[in-house]
Every structure is written in C-alpha cells, then in structure tokens.
Amino acid sequence: MTTQSMNIALTQELHLQVKAALGKINASRKLQILTWNGERIVVTPIDGMRAQKLIEQRNCLGVYDFDSTSEQILSDLLVVIEKKGQ
Numbered sequence: 001m002t003t004q005s006m007n008i009a010l011t012q013e014l015h016l017q018v019k020a021a022l023g024k025i026n027a028s029r030k031l032q033i034l035t036w037n038g039e040r041i042v043v044t045p046i047d048g049m050r051a052q053k054l055i056e057q058r059n060c061l062g063v064y065d066f067d068s069t070s071e072q073i074l075s076d077l078l079v080v081i082e083k084k085g086q
Helices: 002-027 051-056 070-085
Strands: 032-036 041-045 060-064
Touching: 002 032, 002 041, 002 051, 002 060, 002 070, 032 051, 032 070, 051 060, 060 070
Parallel strands: none
Antiparallel strands: 032 041, 032 060
C-alpha cells in the first residue's frame, strides 16, 4: 500500500469516526465530551463522573452539542493527533 493510499484510508476512517460521534451527540441532545484514545473518538456525557478529568486531558477534543459540525470536530481531532505526534 502506498503512502498516498494509506493517507486516504486514514482520512476516510477519521471522517467515519467524526460522523459516528456527531450522530451520538445529536441522538443525546446533550453536551458531550470528545476525546481521542489513539485509535478512536470516545464520546462521554458532560454530566459523567469523569467529565472534569477528561476535559483537562491533552487528548480532549472539546465539548460539543447538537449544533456542532463535523468540520469543527475534525479540525479539533487533527490538532489533538498532531499534538500527540510531537
């Protein structure tokens, strides 16, 4: 597999994950914390017991609501991934 095809596959996978996370946010109609665990986006309710701890972590994308867009989430995800690579 070439580097270009690997990048395309990774981009497609990230888009699918963002779409899935956005679906969970929209279904709940509540604020959700998104974090990146190195493999996937994890969605956690803002009122969860670990919410404050998650927000403070470097792998936290942010807090999102049903008005959030996939572009916002993807942009934040790329920032977190780049930070982890440093």
